[in-house]
Amino acid sequence: MSRRHRPDRGSRVGRTARWFDDRLGVARTGRTLLDKIFPNHWSFLLGEIALYSFVVLLATGVYLTFFFDASAAPVTYDGSYAPLQGVQVSAAYNSVLDLSFDVRAGLMMRQVHHWAALLFLAAIVMHICRVFFTGAFRRPREINWVVGCTLLVLALGNGFAGYSLLDDQLSGTGIRIADSVILSIPVAGTWISSLLFGGPFPGTEIIPRLFIIHVLLLPVAIIALLGVHLGILVRHKHTHFRGDGATEDNVVGERVWPTYAAKAGGVFFLTAALLCLLGGLFQINPVWLFGPFEPENVSSASQPDWYIGWLEGSLRLMPPWELSLGDYLIPNPFFPGVLLPGVTFLLLYAWPWIEAHFTKDHEPHHVLDRPRDRPVRTALGVATLTFYVILFAAGATDVLAVTFGVSVNRIVWTFRTLALVAPVAAALVARKVCLELQRRDGPPEPLPDEAEPVADEPAAVPS
Amino acid sequence: MADHTPHEASTGPDGEPLVVETDEDRRRVERRSGQTLPAVCFATSVVAALALAVVYAEGGQNQAEGVLLAVALGGIGVGLVVWAKRFMPEGPDTEPRGRIGSTAEDRAAFVADLETGAHTFGRRHLLTKMLVGAVAALGVAALFPIRSLGPRPGRGLKSTPYRDGVRLVTEDGDPVRPDDPGVGGVITAFPEGHVGDETAQTLLIRLEPGQLEPEPGREDWTVDGVVAYSKVCTHAGCPVGLYQEQRGELLCPCHQSTFDVLHGATPVFGPATRPLPQLPLGTDADGNLIATGDFSGPVGPGFWDINT
Numbered sequence: 001m002s003r004r005h006r007p008d009r010g011s012r013v014g015r016t017a018r019w020f021d022d023r024l025g026v027a028r029t030g031r032t033l034l035d036k037i038f039p040n041h042w043s044f045l046l047g048e049i050a051l052y053s054f055v056v057l058l059a060t061g062v063y064l065t066f067f068f069d070a071s072a073a074p075v076t077y078d079g080s081y082a083p084l085q086g087v088q089v090s091a092a093y094n095s096v097l098d099l100s101f102d103v104r105a106g107l108m109m110r111q112v113h114h115w116a117a118l119l120f121l122a123a124i125v126m127h128i129c130r131v132f133f134t135g136a137f138r139r140p141r142e143i144n145w146v147v148g149c150t151l152l153v154l155a156l157g158n159g160f161a162g163y164s165l166l167d168d169q170l171s172g173t174g175i176r177i178a179d180s181v182i183l184s185i186p187v188a189g190t191w192i193s194s195l196l197f198g199g200p201f202p203g204t205e206i207i208p209r210l211f212i213i214h215v216l217l218l219p220v221a222i223i224a225l226l227g228v229h230l231g232i233l234v235r236h237k238h239t240h241f242r243g244d245g246a247t248e249d250n251v252v253g254e255r256v257w258p259t260y261a262a263k264a265g266g267v268f269f270l271t272a273a274l275l276c277l278l279g280g281l282f283q284i285n286p287v288w289l290f291g292p293f294e295p296e297n298v299s300s301a302s303q304p305d306w307y308i309g310w311l312e313g314s315l316r317l318m319p320p321w322e323l324s325l326g327d328y329l330i331p332n333p334f335f336p337g338v339l340l341p342g343v344t345f346l347l348l349y350a351w352p353w354i355e356a357h358f359t360k361d362h363e364p365h366h367v368l369d370r371p372r373d374r375p376v377r378t379a380l381g382v383a384t385l386t387f388y389v390i391l392f393a394a395g396a397t398d399v400l401a402v403t404f405g406v407s408v409n410r411i412v413w414t415f416r417t418l419a420l421v422a423p424v425a426a427a428l429v430a431r432k433v434c435l436e437l438q439r440r441d442g443p444p445e446p447l448p449d450e451a452e453p454v455a456d457e458p459a460a461v462p463s
Numbered sequence: 464m465a466d467h468t469p470h471e472a473s474t475g476p477d478g479e480p481l482v483v484e485t486d487e488d489r490r491r492v493e494r495r496s497g498q499t500l501p502a503v504c505f506a507t508s509v510v511a512a513l514a515l516a517v518v519y520a521e522g523g524q525n526q527a528e529g530v531l532l533a534v535a536l537g538g539i540g541v542g543l544v545v546w547a548k549r550f551m552p553e554g555p556d557t558e559p560r561g562r563i564g565s566t567a568e569d570r571a572a573f574v575a576d577l578e579t580g581a582h583t584f585g586r587r588h589l590l591t592k593m594l595v596g597a598v599a600a601l602g603v604a605a606l607f608p609i610r611s612l613g614p615r616p617g618r619g620l621k622s623t624p625y626r627d628g629v630r631l632v633t634e635d636g637d638p639v640r641p642d643d644p645g646v647g648g649v650i651t652a653f654p655e656g657h658v659g660d661e662t663a664q665t666l667l668i669r670l671e672p673g674q675l676e677p678e679p680g681r682e683d684w685t686v687d688g689v690v691a692y693s694k695v696c697t698h699a700g701c702p703v704g705l706y707q708e709q710r711g712e713l714l715c716p717c718h719q720s721t722f723d724v725l726h727g728a729t730p731v732f733g734p735a736t737r738p739l740p741q742l743p744l745g746t747d748a749d750g751n752l753i754a755t756g757d758f759s760g761p762v763g764p765g766f767w768d769i770n771t
């Protein structure tokens with residue numbers, strides 16, 4: 001590139017920008033975006049990693065759709081994976097085997113897609129934890145919290161729909177259990193199941209239907225809500241931690257253009273690189289080992305993807321109770337499979353209002369809390385996480401029993417006890433740690449405008 | 464980046480400067496040394512991309528493709544981050560947050576407009592009500608096509624193809640004789656003509672004579688010590704496939720519900736609440752196993768109107 005500028009026409013970048021501005025009038029908005037400030041704290045990367053994983057999911061997913069045949073029609077496998085040659089399988093399963101063994105780069109794409117889904121969910125969960133523990137959900141960000149929770153629900157649903165498509169033994173078992181959970185819904189359960197499956201389980205409809213849910217309905221919803229999520233983010237501007245002159249009235253960090261754009265671009269490429277490395281080197285969901293789905297076959301020691309693990313665990317730990325109401329029944333899976341996730345997400349969605357109700361703090365907040373400065377919130381968050389981690393671990397009771405040579409019975413009772421006791425213990429410890437840290441490091445440093453209050457303008461109330 | 468000219472102090476909507484470029488920032492942008500690492504990164508990326516093309520053309524190899532793609536992407540990633548850290552303005556920059564809510568006048572004007580319009584609608588009570596009714600009716604009408612997605616949940620949940628006289632066959636379609644399950648052995652069977660039917664999968668288990676304590680009314684449901692239970696777990700529908708002979712227990716691999724085969728397959732551990740339904744067995748003229756009726760109850764997981 002040349003350093004000389006022709007004074008009449010300006011640089012090429014400038015000419016392009018002017019061409020667009022003449023036609024669209026975007027200079028003002030564009031400038032605001034270029035100058036947007038991103039705080040420099042590592043924890044702000046979590047949401048970005050989720051976003052970038054989603055981009056990788058879209059790219060690899062589109063590729064996979066060109067090869068996947070969403071049909072339950074029976075075909076005889078004759079591809080190059082010898083152990084299954086001559087076996088009658090569904091067209092869906094057949095196309096996955098072909099993609100994995102007979103399409104160049106096919107297996108790599110499939111595995112990158114699966115790893116990206118795992119990372120997508122992991123990054124979302126970590127991001128929610130960051131937002132929760134630092135109080136970034138408080139006014140004015142309640143709406144974005146709700147949008148974010150919905151994105152989590154959609155991502156969970158799409159992950160499950162995705163790995164259920166392959167019609168292998170593992171995914172078939174997963175759908176069977178999901179159908180039982182649906183059947184357990186009072187009054188409407190049998191109808192929902194019948195409409196979803198086009199008749200009784202398994203039928204031939206569920207794979208094409210899950211396919212359109214997985215590649216159209218949920219992704220479109222996720223993209224739309226991501227747009228809303230980021231739009232609101234730009235509107236609100238970022239929260240930030242104390243320090244570097246941060247106040248309730250400014251945003252401190254790096255400008256998008258050029259520094260942050262280069263770094264964020266770098267993080268995108270690094271995320272994609274990590275996923276390709278995982279997808280290339282680490283086998284994931286080897287459906288050829290699980291075999292095609294046959295309802296009468298056993299699949300022991302089968303675990304779902306990690307983000308479904310807590311539901312698997314809750315189904316396992318639930319004692320053998322169900323509720324008879326005269327002639328009618330609320331079956332056992334309703335409680336761990338519908339009620340627990342229902343309550344979980346209800347509380348998650350409502351958290352900003354619950355907290356504001358109890359703290360009586362309805363003011364806007366843009367400066368983040370250190371978790372230690374909110375011992376009660378932190379303790380509650382830690383207790384909740386502990387509970388779900390225990391449920392997650394309980395999803396592997398059979399594996400643990402074999403590994404440690406203990407009876408499943410013992411393990412299940414241990415986990416039932418832990419699920420009740422450990423969250424309380426964890427909360428007490430977390431609270432103690434918070435208070436100890438507070439005592440050791442002193443109170444949070446005052447905001448600049450708190451230190452020197454301006455005469456008659458209340459500083460921290462922008463609206 | 465050679466095009467970079469120092470940023471004149473730009474100003475925000477309220478006139479205060481948005482960007483203050485410090486001497487340090489300017490020094491970073493103009494710096495000459497330190498380009499080697501990002502340059503090597505980008506070069507590595509190019510090499511990896513070319514190698515990827517070669518691997519692909521040579522027939523492809525998934526591990527190599529993954530690693531090379533990772534190197535190609537990672538090279539760009541590391542290069543960009545290092546470039547940003549070494550040669551770009553570092554901040555911290557500050558921008559005013561601005562207000563989120565509108566000014567009092569804007570808000571008042573907006574609310575007033577909204578209310579005027581709402582008032583205009585509201586004056587026509589009848590029309591408003593009719594409109595709401597019409598839209599609601601349309602909403603209900605839109606539900607009907609959804610009904611086409613599947614049939615009314617029917618007897619399929621409560622009954623199976625087993626009837627009096629239906630022969631039991633193996634997965635290969637062969638008839639089953641009472642001595643086919645060896646002692647302690649298990650066979651999965653189906654009603655003839657319905658091999659693979661999810662709800663009708665049946666476990667045939669041979670017990671030692673006198674081991675079984677039949678439920679009242681089921682004394683003649685076994686043939687030569689062979690007892691038949693539904694294979695569909697009453698918890699969440701997995702096939703109950705693991706038979707532990709010494710304990711006379713069936714274990715479900717999904718959530719470890721355990722059923723006591725000697726006592727009507729009642730659940731003894733795990734989340735299952737209802738016993739596995741039992742199938743009444745008999746033999747036909749050729750000595751093959753047949754059902755003498757349907758299962759003792761609805762098979763598989765529970766649902767709302769299971770008892771009606």
Ligand code: FES
Pocket residue numbers: 696697698699700701715716717718719720733734735
């Ligand atoms: S499906 Fe058998 S224990 Fe859950």
